[in-house]
Amino acid sequence: MVSRAVGYLRQSQLDDGSFSPQAGPAVTALVTNALLAQGRSADDPMVARALKYLEGFVHDDGGIYAEGTFHKNYETCVALSCLRAANGDGRYDDTLAAGERFIKGLQWDDEVDGEANVSFGGAGYGSHQRPDLSNTSFLLDTLKSLGRGPDDPAIQKALVFVSRCQNLESKYNTTEFANKNPDGGFYYTPAAGGNSQAGTTDDGGLRSYGSMTYAGLKSMIYAGLDESDPRVEAATNWIRENYTLADNPGMGAAGLYYYYHTFAKALDAIGADQLRDADGVEHDWRRELTQKLADLQQQDGSWTNDTTRWLEGDGNLVTAYVLLALDHCRAPKSPAGR
DSSP states (O other), X not given: OHHHHHHHHHHHOOTTSOSSGGGTTHHHHHXXXXXXXXXXXXXSHHHHHHXXXXXXXXXXXXXXXXXXXXXXXXXXXXXXXXXXXXXXXXXXXXXXXXXXXXXXXXXXXXTTTGGGSTTTTOEEETTTTEEEHHHHHHHHHHHHHTTOOTTSHHHHHHHHXXXXXXXXXXXXXXXXXXXXXXXXOBOSXXXXXXXXXXXXXXTSOBOOOHXXXXXXXXXXXXXXXXXXXXXXXXXXXXXXXXXXXXXXXXXXXXXXXXXXXXXXXXXXXXXXXXXEOTTXXXXXXXXXXXXXXXHHOOTTSOOOOSSOGGGTTOHHHHXXXXXHHHHTTSSOOOGGGO
């Protein structure tokens, strides 16, 4: 599977080293990170050309993004994770340090209202950088890749926001949405009036859905929570109730491969080799996901989604998601290596 996917990516890489440059540097960063995760070195010709391309997006403020973009957090985060994976010889030490300062500077940190602001701790995009769980999840992924742990203030601030994206009323979440749909899953954002890509309940609650629930779960794990915390317990129960690889629960085919990516990352993060669903069935999720992805691979070695929302019609992006997911489907790592 991996060999065929790499062959597809080799054919789709442009002369300047990029992949899908119309999307800015993000797809190139994700593809390159996926190649590195699958054992390619920073000096591999494909990887080296892509890294050179990414270097062209480094700005004096430390960010790594396209001119005029509204996605500075997202683009910088995925680029930093990629450069960190390629930094075995320290070549990107200065770039990584500046980039970390940049993304921490974008994080919502209201000096007037503090944690009372529902946006506190989150990261986002758009003209006003409205925070959302997806962007905040990428922020946490990147800080973890840079070696930051639960004691990092930015990670603890992010946990405040992540907790408010969960359908669970608690001392950590007293937003207006917390008790309207108390199923323990996660939605997109409580900020700016609240939003769930899966829609709302009859009483104005925000519906939980798969990709955000797995993103929320792994974010809480990265922030130092474990299964004894009621937030983790509630999220895990939602996952047991909605375990599937047939679709992105609550969203159907929309965002399916992003879902597979977060599914694998979250279950690897919690150390779950087997997952028991609500019917008591034990799932070897690594084997099941690997088989599902094998069934979906196209003849040219790529993966694409017929439902093209969120750029999932782009074979480069989706193939990167799959290769990153497959990295988490390998034999379990030792606790120290998680």
